[in-house]
Amino acid sequence: MNLKLSTNSQFTIDNSQLNITGSKSETNRLLLLQALFPNITLANTSNSDDSEVMQKALKGNEEIVDIHHAGTAMRFLTAYFAVNEGREVVLTGSQRMTERPIKVLVEALEQLGAKISYEKEVGYPPIRIKGQKITASKVNIPANVSSQYISALLLVAPKLENGIEITLVGEITSVPYIKMTLALLNDLDIKTSFEGNVITVYPKQEVASKVMTVESDWSSASYFFSLAALAENATISLNSYKKTSLQGDSALVEIYKQMGVETHFEGNKMTLVKQSDFKPENLTLELNNTPDIAQTIVVTCLGLGIGCHLTGLHTLKIKETDRLEALRIELTKLGANISVTNDSLTLLASNQINPDIKIGTYNDHRMAMAFAPLAIKVPIIIENAEVVSKSYPDFWEDMKKLGFNVSEIL
Structure with missing residues (x-):
């Protein structure tokens, strides 16, 4: 199943609420x-x-x-x-x-x-x-x-x-x-x-x-941090999350604060708010403790037109696919200037993103979901989109709830 994703211009997400299943x-x-x-x-x-x-x-x-x-x-x-x-x-x-x-x-x-x-x-x-x-x-x-x-x-x-x-x-x-x-x-x-x-x-x-x-999954939440950063305006509430979490990917709160996303906690609800268009020229992060969010972060940086240098990624080569090589191939198709080593990734800042590109997913759920938020900037096609069921079966339905146009194509 290949899905085409797009949004209206000046895309905003107003007071949307989603329930994310357990980690x-x-x-x-x-x-x-x-x-x-x-x-x-x-x-x-x-x-x-x-x-x-x-x-x-x-x-x-x-x-x-x-x-x-x-x-x-x-x-x-x-x-x-x-x-x-x-x-x-x-x-x-x-x-x-x-x-x-x-x-x-x-x-x-x-x-x-x-x-x-x-x-x-x-x-x-x-x-x-x-x-x-x-x-x-x-x-x-x-x-x-x-x-x-x-x-x-x-x-x-x-x-x-x-x-x-x-x-x-x-x-x-x-x-x-x-x-x-x-x-x-x-x-x-x-x-x-x-x-x-x-x-x-x-x-x-x-x-x-x-x-x-079980606390809800922070890796799954990462895609909504990306959406909030890329949208013109966004307020997205996610259940059920704790301010003090056992999950390493809760580092998203501080990382995305650097990209204009504020995180608020009330009870078991976490709300992401796009605060401003503030963004650094370049983002440097050591992700040794949180390698699973690397794909989401680099795609967000491409969408924002900023560069990044991510290190501590050596375990990505033995995941569902060689994620570093998969990122290099797919981001290059989008027009990115990206280089990878055995444990790092460097993306140069650019405001150019090629539209209507087919993104290969390599039987890797995170490739499908990490690239999806780019539809805010350009129409994008996700190949073998059903792979998201590995960790987040409801992902495409939740994207529709947020206002994305999601249609199946040949």
Whole structure:
């Protein structure tokens, strides 16, 4: 499905209100914890494809578990099945998933005594996992890998006989996501510590019954920050968000303040207001802790006619696609002057945006949604637009609610 997006000239968004479902990151963590501790009840969970795949895998009993494009599920389930004594599964996914490395996590689990083998290429899915009783507790893992590897170990740790002590070797990536995992464990009265480069989770076989309410997804909110920045005037209210959030992408508040968007909190409602046309000539950001919002930010900068230099992006090369290369290709089609390295992106300021360009999405939900706000400036075509269901199935309907013209084309 290809969608053409456009808006009227002098586009404004007046007092619009949207309900965003729960964070995919929090939901998938809590689904795994619920599988370990069934007396947990979850509320406001994500309706994303990734979370549905995760839930199905945790509740099923098939030998072959196919998680399609869901990278988070691949990492979390690798750890879950490794400690699920007596269960044997083959964990696989889409073609792209078989190209995304899993070796660092497998080696960490093997240090603990896990039994995991590769069905095809060493270091990549599909993998065969024979669940074991794990008694070892100490493990070393590179600190600059995806935080999902580390979170996967932390989530299963309470059920290990001796808990876990992880030593992170080198500079740590995506600290907010590690802290999110630890905070969710703490909410269940599971004792943890994070001192220097050592994380400890203590064993706890049972937890008290509790309802865990998932905060709405900040990554999904990023596209509305972009809309507010690009519109002539905008007031957009989003439910349900907390001023003090576990999600690293809440850094959007301070980042978009630099692009004229003010954020106000009242109860569980967050309201974005376009304050002015103030914008910097160039935006320099280190996104080591929040790489998932890089695509949204660079597209916003293109729409505003400003340059940016974004660093700390090394994990983007192993996402649903090589996001840095995908951004370079698609932004160049729009007329942008952009260059990328293995961990950075530089966009030069320009007021020229080519209209009616077809944006490839590379089976990547964030490519589709990050480019959509540009329709405020020029008509744009999003190829394979249904890919948004991976994290935000209602995205196109919500864009229509805000006044965008959205039509299906061949």
